[in-house]
Structures are given as C-alpha cells and as structure tokens.
Amino acid sequence: MKTAKNAASAGRSQESRGPVTMHDVAALAGVSRATVSKYFNDGEGLKPDTRARIEQACRELDYVPDPHAVSLVRGRSRIVGVVLPVVNEPFFAEALRAIEQKAKALGMDVIIQCSYNDPAEEAAALMTMRSMKVAGVVLTAVASRQNLDLLRRLEQEMRIVYLDSFVHEDCDYVMNDNRQSMAMLTRYLLGRGHRPAYLGAPPVAHPSPTERLAGYLEAMAEAGVAPLVLPASTQPTWDFEAYGFRHVLDWLTSGAWQRSGATALACGTDRLAIGAMSACRRFGLEPGKDIAIAGHDDLPISAYLHPPLTTFRQDVAAIGVAAMECLQAQLDGADAGPYRKRFTGGLVPRESA
Amino acid sequence: MKTAKNAASAGRSQESRGPVTMHDVAALAGVSRATVSKYFNDGEGLKPDTRARIEQACRELDYVPDPHAVSLVRGRSRIVGVVLPVVNEPFFAEALRAIEQKAKALGMDVIIQCSYNDPAEEAAALMTMRSMKVAGVVLTAVASRQNLDLLRRLEQEMRIVYLDSFVHEDCDYVMNDNRQSMAMLTRYLLGRGHRPAYLGAPPVAHPSPTERLAGYLEAMAEAGVAPLVLPASTQPTWDFEAYGFRHVLDWLTSGAWQRSGATALACGTDRLAIGAMSACRRFGLEPGKDIAIAGHDDLPISAYLHPPLTTFRQDVAAIGVAAMECLQAQLDGADAGPYRKRFTGGLVPRESA
DNA sequence: TAATTGAGGCCCGTCTTTAGT
DNA sequence: CACTAAAGACGGGCCTCAATT
Incomplete structure (x- = not known):
C-alpha cells in the first residue's frame, strides 16, 4: 500500500494533513493528474463518465487548484x-x-x-x-x-x-472627459448670469487638472468673458478641503476677489468646493447667495451639504x-x-x- | 558550450528571453542555485566573497525571486x-x-x-x-x-x-473603543446642557453600532436622563447620508421630536450626522442653533461643514x-x-x- | 571537525508526447 | 485513424544531505 501523503482511500473530505492536491483528486477519481488538469482547463475531450468522477472527487475533497502552482507553470x-x-x-x-x-x-x-x-x-x-x-x-x-x-x-x-x-x-x-465636463459646468454658471473664477486642484494628478482648467478656459472664451484663475500651489497635497479653504480665503482677503468682479467659483473637485464654501463663510459670504460655488465629482455627501452643492457627476x-x-x-x-x-x-x- | 536558456556569459543585464531566474544568477556568480537560494533566505553561512559575487550578479541581472515559486514551495x-x-x-x-x-x-x-x-x-x-x-x-x-x-x-x-x-x-x-467614545461624546453633550437623542447606524456592522449605542445609554443612565433612541431600520445600507436624512426627517415631522424634549442628536457616524443636519434644515431647524448635532469618526470634511461638526475622532x-x-x-x-x-x-x- | 557549497528531490500544477482501445 | 488517458518533463525556487576544503 504505497499511497502517497494523503490517503485517498479514506474517501471522506477529511484531509489528513496539508491541503488537498490534484494528486488526491486523481487518486480518488481513479485517473491521472494529467486528466484532472485537463478537466480544469478546456474540459473538452473527456468522457462524460470520467468527467463526472472527477467532478465528484473534487466536490468530495473540496479541491481547489493551487493558484501559485498554476501561475508558476503558466x-x-x-x-x-x-x-x-x-x-x-x-x-x-x-x-x-x-x-x-x-x-x-x-x-x-x-x-x-x-x-x-x-x-x-x-x-x-x-x-x-x-x-x-x-x-x-x-x-x-x-x-x-x-x-x-x-x-x-x-x-x-x-x-x-x-x-x-x-x-x-x-x-x-x-x-x-474632463475638458468637456468642466466646460459644461462653466457654461452652466455663465448661463445663470455668473462670472465664474476657477480654483484648480493641487498638482497631484495628470492630466485631469489641466484638462479641467482647459474646459473652463474654453467655456469662458466661448462666452467672451475674461477668465479668472486663482493662483495654484506647486505643493502636492491630498487634503483638498484645507487647500481650497486656504487658497480661497487668501483670494478673498487679498481683495483680488473684489477687483475681479467674479460672482461664482468653479472648483476642480467637490472637496475643494467644500473648503471654498467654508472660506467664504469665514470671510462673511454666504455660499449660494453672495457667491455661487460649484464642484466636480458629486461625492455622496455633496447633495447633503448646506447649501447642496452644484457639481458634475463623473461615472467613476x-x-x-x-x-x-x-x-x-x-x-x-x-x-x-x-x-x-x-x-x-x-x-x-x-x-x- | 551547454549554457541553459539564458546565456549568462553575456554578462549584460539583457535577458535574451523570459524572466531572469535563480539559475541565471547562479551561473553568472559561478555558484549553484542552492547557494543563491541561501543568500536570499538566512544569508548566514556564506563566505563574504561568495555573497559579494551573488550580490553583484543579482544587481547585474536585475534578479528578483519569483514569488509564486517561493509560495509554492513554502x-x-x-x-x-x-x-x-x-x-x-x-x-x-x-x-x-x-x-x-x-x-x-x-x-x-x-x-x-x-x-x-x-x-x-x-x-x-x-x-x-x-x-x-x-x-x-x-x-x-x-x-x-x-x-x-x-x-x-x-x-x-x-x-x-x-x-x-x-x-x-x-x-x-x-x-x-466604541462604547467609551460614544459615552464621551454623550457626556459632552449632556455637559453642555443638552438632552441628546441618538441615531444609530444601519445594521451593516457588528458589534460597533451596538457598542456605540451602549455608550450612549451608559452616559445617559449615569446622568439620570431618560435615553431617547430613534427607531432603527433593519435594512442594511451604506448610504448613510440618505439613511440619516430620512430617519431624522421622519422623527422631526412625526412630532416625536417635540414630545421627547430632545435638544441634541448624537449620530453613530459623521455621514449620518450630515444627513441629519440636512433633514433638520429641511424641517426648519438650524443645526448648531436650534438643535445640536454630533457625529463620530471625524471625516476629513467634517471640519469644513457648516456648521463644523462636533465629532469623535477614532484612530483608524x-x-x-x-x-x-x-x-x-x-x-x-x-x-x-x-x-x-x-x-x-x-x-x-x-x-x- | 567545522564551515561552505553542491546535488538532487520535491512543491503542485501544465503541457507535450506516447500508449491504449 | 479517431478518441482518451497516462507518462514524464518541466517551471523556479527551497531544503535536506552529502561532498569538499
């Protein structure tokens, strides 16, 4: 009785030790490893009877091919x-x-x-x-x-x-399609009688921010309105709310805002818009009333903000x-x-x- | 000249075909595979000279052990x-x-x-x-x-x-430590003279929601104030804002709120709190003035909400x-x-x- | 004798080749 | 000569054990 490692004769799905291998399945089904292998690959060219026995053996032993062995050989x-x-x-x-x-x-x-x-x-x-x-x-x-x-x-x-x-x-x-989406958003703001400025995302991605900026510029040019882009930072950061807050607050307090005549702010991301709204309030402006704010992405929370955020939903x-x-x-x-x-x-x- | 597959004699890190294997490294370093293997495992018991040659060969060939082969054998x-x-x-x-x-x-x-x-x-x-x-x-x-x-x-x-x-x-x-954190939050609200009601998360996790509820109840009992728990849904959902919005709006419009005398709402999660704040406004209550709202988790946006959300930061x-x-x-x-x-x-x- | 290194089996599959009906 | 199934050589490492100095 020279059964290897796992005694297939046991029959039950009790592996005595170690994981079940293709060898075990073959033994239980009364075929060779090669045949079991074929079963798991094309499956064609196997007599229905053989196939059934292998199927049964796999079920009985709870067999799953070892992905590492497969990856190695493949x-x-x-x-x-x-x-x-x-x-x-x-x-x-x-x-x-x-x-x-x-x-x-x-x-x-x-x-x-x-x-x-x-x-x-x-x-x-x-x-x-x-x-x-x-x-x-x-x-x-x-x-x-x-x-x-x-x-x-x-x-x-x-x-x-x-x-x-x-x-x-x-x-x-x-x-x-970032250019198109930001252009659409900008046109919407323009159509509502606004003169939107633009706050882009920090340089953590490429080329989305550039494309969105291009979309904004395109829509502004199309409307014959001079664009107005808030100064961007070169420091990459994912803390968009803080970034938006700081940059917008700077913009407002520096007086650049008044001079520009902007009545709206389009933001490259909802998270930026959230920071922007916070900055506006800090400065004494009520978002949605004193200044329009729009974002991009439509986060799950955006609809529940105060005021609910106008944005562009991308199909992530x-x-x-x-x-x-x-x-x-x-x-x-x-x-x-x-x-x-x-x-x-x-x-x-x-x-x- | 019976070099296998990759001509190690080429010397340059140009693999003629296929990935570099331990065999290639061994050949280039003039040792056996076993020795290279030892180098990658303990590393002990290798003559400095041998080790250096292997090191050199690995660098030269850009060799990295095949993780699948390793996983298979290990x-x-x-x-x-x-x-x-x-x-x-x-x-x-x-x-x-x-x-x-x-x-x-x-x-x-x-x-x-x-x-x-x-x-x-x-x-x-x-x-x-x-x-x-x-x-x-x-x-x-x-x-x-x-x-x-x-x-x-x-x-x-x-x-x-x-x-x-x-x-x-x-x-x-x-x-x-959910019980403790929600108790702390509840005590804070009580300490500010509030009578907080509680909105728990939908049943998508276990046992965090239960523990948080327990924390709330504990703090209320401790203060001798009757607890007030908003009815929970049995429908699991991850759309917490919507869930919070709906449940709080129901609570407010049903009049249960008035009858309860609650002046604050502790929420099991910031996302719930955001939905809750939205519902309050819909009902005509200003969060932070007419009703206090608190959350749990301290999302990145929570500090930038209006009003900024009181919450409990867990160290995720x-x-x-x-x-x-x-x-x-x-x-x-x-x-x-x-x-x-x-x-x-x-x-x-x-x-x- | 101790310290290093080499030989070869083995892990668990796949795949080509060979054998059997 | 069709079909099926088995045999056996790998794939890329690790590990035991023997060989070498």
Missing part, C-alpha cells in the same frame, strides 16, 4: 495589480470598488499598491507587479515624467491601463469597469489597436449655484 | 488578504490605506475582496484567501452568524485578525497598523495569547454642538 497569474496615488480618496476608493467587483466577475484577484505620488514608490510598485506576473495593471500614474522610460519598457511585457491619467500618447487609458464606476474590460480584452488576444475611452457624466444642478 | 505566500464589506467608505478606505502602507513596510502585498455584507461573498472571499495561502487575513466580518462555523475552521489553518468586528470571543481583533490608521502587527507577531511564532486591542481617539468639539 508564467502568468490571475491577479491584476492596481497602483494608485492613495486609496482613501473618494474617487480612487470608488474606482477600486468597481475594479474589484469586475475583477471578481472575471475570476481575478486584485492586489493594490499606493504610490503616494512618489515616483520611486510607483516604480517599486510596478516592479512588484512585474515579479508577480500579473495579468495586467491598472495604473493612475503620478504627475511626473520620471518613470516614463520604465513605463514604456514595462508596457512591452505586461498590460497596463492608465486610469484617469496617462504619461505618453501610445497607451491605453480610461478617464472622464464605469471608468473602473472599463479599465478591467480593457485588460480582459487584451488577454483575449484581440489586440485591436489602442483602447482609449473618455466617459461623460452629467451636470447636477443644486442650490449652491 | 506553502505560504507573502500576501495578506483584506476582506471588507465595501472599500469606498471613508473608514474602510483609510484602514486599507494604513494596512497597505504597513504591509509594504513588512515586505508583503495586499489583496482585497469586498463582501458587500453578503455572507456568501464573504465565504467565497475567505476561501480564495485560503487557496492563496495568504500570510494572514484582515477581516471586517459581515453582521451575520452565518459564517461562524466556517470562520472557526479557517482560524485553525490561517491567521485572521478581525478589524472593527468579531464574530465570537476567542479571536484576535482590533477596533475602536492605528487600527489598521495594529491589524498588520497582529499578523506579523503571529508569523514570528510567538503565540502569546490572544491579540485584542481597543483604541481610543479623542473628542473634537466644534460648532455644531
């Missing part, structure tokens, strides 16, 4: 890597949620890495993904050209979809899902050219403007 | 699994951020799975973690006893730390880090009894109360 894993600047920012958190959900539907697992806007951390994260032989990477690149070469090289050997960012032209990306979930679909499409071989998608959301008019 | 991976109800909820997003950061420092990767409060999804996620042979799991369990047996069984074969939750007594967990980052430290400690062998930590944060008094 040279590819069923893991997708997600590299984000931070994960506790509403936009990224929601994107991650959508990605995770879609990945689950595709039978993949997701592993995350945060770069904190540091090119070195980003590079390290990408190297990890490479060593993990991931099926693909969803990357929100940091706003720096430092990893440009590395990225170009990595794109050769693994799938990379850029989410809400890109670092060069020949890449796959998925993002909101769709963006996340599209990123996964891009990877999926490329895995399926069909390399039908670049995958580039721009999503449009919708204006959400509320009382703040 | 039967353990350097991956930690994180299973959360949702990832786009500020509390979890921040916890995840801290976990990811700490994991990186420990040289581990993190893989995530969302359960969406569905016991079946949670079970599936855990089985995935098991098959991945993760180094450990950080789990925020869904509020259901359905997976109790499964969890007990899984705890036998892998490390599980419960974050902000637990399903039975003999487990490791890390969480805020510390909780996340502690979860990782728990896993780390257990990996290091020392099974020094159960690891259970309660963290305390601090009251953040602001204008809303």
